[in-house]
Amino acid sequence: MSTAAKEIKLQITQMDKVYDNGDGVRNINLDVYNGEIVTMLGPSGCGKTTILRTIGGFLNIDAGDITINNQSIAQLPPEKRPTAMVFQSYNLWPHMSIYENLAFGLKLRKIPKDEIARRIDAMLEMVRMPGCEKKYPNQLSGGQQQRIAIARSLLLQPEVLLLDEPFSALDAKIRMQMREELKKIQSELGITVVFVTHDQEEAMAISHRIVVMNKGKFEQVGSPTEVYDNPATKYVASFIGEMNFWNQGNEVIAVRPEDVKILPGHTDNGINGTVRTVMILGHYVDVNVQCGETVIKCFIPRTECGSCDVGDQVHVEFGRNVVFPKDE
Structure with a gap:
């Protein structure tokens, strides 16, 4: 409207x-x-x-x-x-x-x-x-x-x-x-x-x-x-819907689970982690990745999930995101 x-x-x-x-x-x-x-x-x-x-x-x-x-x-x-x-x-x-x-x-x-x-x-x-x-x-x-x-x-x-x-x-x-x-x-x-x-x-x-x-x-x-x-x-970012927060320097990156991509293997300059849980929820899969002390939640279409298993070594990439000052 x-x-x-x-x-x-x-x-x-x-x-x-x-x-x-x-x-x-x-x-x-x-x-x-x-x-x-x-x-x-x-x-x-x-x-x-x-x-x-x-x-x-x-x-x-x-x-x-x-x-x-x-x-x-x-x-x-x-x-x-x-x-x-x-x-x-x-x-x-x-x-x-x-x-x-x-x-x-x-x-x-x-x-x-x-x-x-x-x-x-x-x-x-x-x-x-x-x-x-x-x-x-x-x-x-x-x-x-x-x-x-x-x-x-x-x-x-x-x-x-x-x-x-x-x-x-x-x-x-x-x-x-x-x-x-x-x-x-x-x-x-x-x-x-x-x-x-x-x-x-x-x-x-x-x-x-x-x-x-x-x-x-x-x-x-x-x-x-x-x-x-x-x-x-x-x-607002934390109250509306699911949101991941990733600390980076003096900033906090806020990214929705549907805007996170999981790729196999570790990378030299990316965010690396280990698959912690995999839950099939109808048409999408909820995957939690342990990245250091932070758990990153990812929503992946079921057709794209492939053979993602608990314990897999992966790295994540952020798509659309919002950046906030760390002390906000």
Whole structure:
């Protein structure tokens, strides 16, 4: 998604939210464009959920501003904001049927009954769960409950949909399906989404842009391709995907396993090593080479691996790589 011609939907400016113990986020600036998925990615405690909750109104900010469509929302309570939030824990009311769960917010908005029914029918079709209106949450699987939670939020037609680790309680296969569903729904509706996760594969899969966070600060903001191919800092390089780090003088060379070549025999002026492990993982082979005190990981297409065995003397060559100062 090109951001050049896009209108800014959500803007966070010079925002601070600091807790009593000194943790939190400071001087946060972010533009989110209309119709894009921006993912806040980082380990637990880095501040990503804090930012999401300030957008949703569940936390008050200490400084700065948050605007949607150029209107400040910083002083509005959650129910008055043009946002909807989906939590990890679904938050469906267990005593209400699926229809009642979905209709609840629309009734509060005084929307006519027949219009509510029409919208719910259309939304259940969109999340691929038609005909489940009379069921109760405990009759649905975790993935189905999360679809209903997302449907309930989308029915409110928010300007910005906020998702707080919504798929982390699901097993791997369902999680992958839900990512695909979310991308499809987001694309069809053209909605703006701010997504929070600690799972870098999830961030790479669903995002137009990723905000990589570390200790309350932004390390890099860019497309999945940008943060993968051109990490701005050593932290980003180590956090996104697999990465080898090779110390050379005052520099550290960062190279992806798929950009490492293994060649037979030792060489006079290259990086020599011994094959430590060989693991066949479907269409590629994961080979670890012990080079001095460093283990270099290589991903080799299965067709090119040949007869690479544990104990073989080899040397490695680096393809595309990024260089960082050693003390970074």
